Amino acid sequence: MANNNLDCPVDFVLINENRARMVAFLVLILGIICLAQLNWGVALFLLADFSLRTFNFNNYSPLSFLAGKLVTLFRTGNKPTDRAPKRFAALMGMIFNAVIALALIAHLITLAVVMLIILLICAALESLAGICVGCYVYTYLKKFGVIR
Template sequence: MSFELECPVDFKKVNENKVRLTALWVLVLGVLVFFTKSWLIAAFLLIDFALRAFDFGKYSLLNLLSDFTVTTFKISTKPIDQAPKLFAAKIGFAFSIAILATILTDNLTATLYITAVLIFFAFLESALGFCAGCYVYTFYKKIFK
């Protein structure tokens, strides 16, 4: 039995280098949440993921910071399809809801585990360019046929 990976496609292109920088900012903020359990940082991540997940990325402060970084350091453009990144942002949005909820309910063990997973996936995207969204999407499609 072979595993065939499926990714959502919308034929709109985004700059992969910008996406990876945004993931780096998520990684940094995730580490801050992990160590501080700050509901303010978690709420910021929630809002930022919501903007990116529901196609309002032009208002995302993390995207704006990544745009500034790409422009300032003249980082090249590497086009990639936007759909897998939107799907991954929706997953990040769900994780952010869970992180904020666990912080607000003082379930700090759950906060640490959920935040660690978010940090891990942000690391994979930012450092390695590996988007786990396609894998999650493939399983999602199999479960909800």
């Protein structure tokens, strides 16, 4: 992250940032589909995929698998970055998609739409601009003592 004022989590395990950004792009596409159709099945799929990535089961994540294939296909190469900020962002995505899925199932459409729009903004920033909103959230949570 270019901003030195951010306090991103670190675990000193490197992953390919291009693959992570491709996953975010796939989330963006699925999020748009979910928003257009208000489909709780898509939200549940995203919840499952975010959960797999949050708990470090990336090998079982369909989006991570597809992103790896697309990175190879488009020959974007390997750009090493620390894994921890992406896992934290996946945790945020998991929480958001749990709320989105429950809101859609309970017909709380306004809540679902607002949460989907926030998810889409985060996914767009990560995939298209390389801006990890999770690092900003983590920094503020740490600043206010919510996490150590």
